[in-house]
Amino acid sequence: MTTLELLAQAVAAGKAKDAKALTQRALDEAIAPTEIVDRTLVPAMTEVGDKFKRSEIFVPEMLIAARAMKEAMELIDPRLAAAGITPKYTAVIGTVQGDLHDIGKNLVATMWRGANFRVIDLGANVPPAKFVAAIQEHRPHLAGLSALLTTTMPAMAETVRAIRANAGVPVKIMIGGAPITQQFCDEIGADGFAPDAGSAVDKARALVESVP
Amino acid sequence: MTRTDQLRARLQQRVLVGDGATGTQLQALGLAPGECGLRWNVEAPDRVRQVHQRYLDAGADLLTTNTFSGTTLALAAYGLDGQADALNRAGAALAREVAGARAFVLGDIGPFGGLLEPLGETPPEVAAAAFRRQAAALLAGGADALLVETMSDPAEAQLAIAAARDAGAACVVATFTFQHSPSGLRTMMGSDVATALRAAADADVVGANCGTELSLDDYAQLAAELVAHAGGRPVIVQPNAGSPVVEAGRVVYRTDPAEFGRAAARFTAAGVRIVGGCCGTGPAHIAALAAAVKPR
Numbered sequence: 188m189t190t191l192e193l194l195a196q197a198v199a200a201g202k203a204k205d206a207k208a209l210t211q212r213a214l215d216e217a218i219a220p221t222e223i224v225d226r227t228l229v230p231a232m233t234e235v236g237d238k239f240k241r242s243e244i245f246v247p248e249m250l251i252a253a254r255a256m257k258e259a260m261e262l263i264d265p266r267l268a269a270a271g272i273t274p275k276y277t278a279v280i281g282t283v284q285g286d287l288h289d290i291g292k293n294l295v296a297t298m299w300r301g302a303n304f305r306v307i308d309l310g311a312n313v314p315p316a317k318f319v320a321a322i323q324e325h326r327p328h329l330a331g332l333s334a335l336l337t338t339t340m341p342a343m344a345e346t347v348r349a350i351r352a353n354a355g356v357p358v359k360i361m362i363g364g365a366p367i368t369q370q371f372c373d374e375i376g377a378d379g380f381a382p383d384a385g386s387a388v389d390k391a392r393a394l395v396e397s398v399p
Numbered sequence: 400m401t402r403t404d405q406l407r408a409r410l411q412q413r414v415l416v417g418d419g420a421t422g423t424q425l426q427a428l429g430l431a432p433g434e435c436g437l438r439w440n441v442e443a444p445d446r447v448r449q450v451h452q453r454y455l456d457a458g459a460d461l462l463t464t465n466t467f468s469g470t471t472l473a474l475a476a477y478g479l480d481g482q483a484d485a486l487n488r489a490g491a492a493l494a495r496e497v498a499g500a501r502a503f504v505l506g507d508i509g510p511f512g513g514l515l516e517p518l519g520e521t522p523p524e525v526a527a528a529a530f531r532r533q534a535a536a537l538l539a540g541g542a543d544a545l546l547v548e549t550m551s552d553p554a555e556a557q558l559a560i561a562a563a564r565d566a567g568a569a570c571v572v573a574t575f576t577f578q579h580s581p582s583g584l585r586t587m588m589g590s591d592v593a594t595a596l597r598a599a600a601d602a603d604v605v606g607a608n609c610g611t612e613l614s615l616d617d618y619a620q621l622a623a624e625l626v627a628h629a630g631g632r633p634v635i636v637q638p639n640a641g642s643p644v645v646e647a648g649r650v651v652y653r654t655d656p657a658e659f660g661r662a663a664a665r666f667t668a669a670g671v672r673i674v675g676g677c678c679g680t681g682p683a684h685i686a687a688l689a690a691a692v693k694p695r
Contacts, residue, residue: 245585371645
């Protein structure tokens with residue numbers, strides 16, 4: 188097997204030390220950092236997301252794989268930065284105002300990073316105005332809104348309204364969280380909904396790639 | 400005979416009725432979404448008492464303290480970790496005061512809000528200390544038993560149950576939160592019923608509460624699985640009032656009290672010994688449930 192094939196396996200299996208060593212070996216073999224990311228790490232994490240989506244693996248396995256990817260990226264990021272290469276897509280993400288739950292939001296942020304999005308994480312309990320300010324500052328392609336509590340779903344609707352009215356940037360808005368449904372997404376005028384962190388990657392890609 | 404002994408004895412005699420959701424009841428009394436409900440144990444005790452009283456009047460045998468997010472780790476998100484002891488002790492005392500001799504008090508302990516190492520950032524000993532501190536304050540305030548609930552991670556449940564014991568709890572109830580997967584009902588962390596209940600080996604009463612997209616029919620199936628894996632221990636279920644739907648911009652739970660009462664009778668027929676409610680349930684659901692399962 189090639190170094191990159193071994194690296195893909197190590198990431199999917201969540202073997203962080205192996206992933207780091209194999210990334211170093213790939214760099215030593217003069218494989219381009221972008222190739223390691225685009226041809227190996229991103230597809231490996233996509234496979235992880237697909238397995239999660241089908242409930243073949245669960246949150247622990249997904250988090251361990253993400254950690255392995257992170258180890259690899261810590262070696263690659265400085266080289267990408269030195270070459271002036273940045274991810275093609277940027278996303279901001281946060282849990283809406285009044286909701287302090289961040290496990291789901293963190294999982295989605297992790298999986299988006301795994302798909303090579305630049306992700307700006309605004310944290311939990313984020314007021315609509317803070318989403319708007321972050322969107323104006325970072326001009327992301329995508330904004331992700333999370334809510335776990337049914338009582339904070341109205342805050343999600345309010346945040347979508349605020350972004351549409353005030354951000355002045357054509358950003359796609361994605362929502363998710365345990366009580367969220369496609370029906371709610373349609374009702375509040377968000378662009379997309381995903382039922383889990385694996386599907387959130389597919390939906391995010393579809394949304395950002397739909398923009399000409 | 401201690402009140403905890405009485406609780407055990409009562410559980411042998413008949414099915415017991417839990418209470419319903421606390422947060423939504425407090426919000427109906429003016430708690431703002433996102434505001435920390437525990438704060439009201441000290442700042443608006445009359446309203447917390449009122450919620451307990453409504454459930455007691457509806458027929459609840461068990462009152463759950465308003466302390467779900469009461470570990471120092473969860474309270475830190477509100478900057479209230481310094482008041483953890485006082486908020487938990489007051490929460491237990493309020494429920495105890497309303498319960499009197501008519502009901503038992505379950506001191507409520509929810510997840511600490513993060514993930515344990517190695518998956519997350521929280522060292523197990525830090526979480527254990529937070530659980531122990533909450534458990535001690537709840538017992539000091541007068542809780543008759545401790546309820547470790549809404550658990551997804553078996554390791555976290557095990558820590559919380561052990562912490563409750565360390566703090567001196569003579570009776571510990573532990574419940575997990577399940578969702579659908581192609582391989583049956585599992586927690587978010589992937590544990591099936593057998594695995595979850597193994598982690599709760601040291602609990603006196605085991606079961607499930609809340610859940611994602613679980614209908615009351617799903618809960619009937621879950622109840623049967625729980626009874627099968629409980630090793631003879633009493634089983635508790637506290638489902639939501641169905642799954643939430645959005646109607647004209649408002650989030651509603653469509654399961655009406657009568658339907659909830661009918662489902663409760665199915666759970667007890669499957670061998671469940673305690674039935675209560677989680678998200679979306681109120682005093683009317685508990686009244687219907689009490690009418691369905693309590694002997695006259």
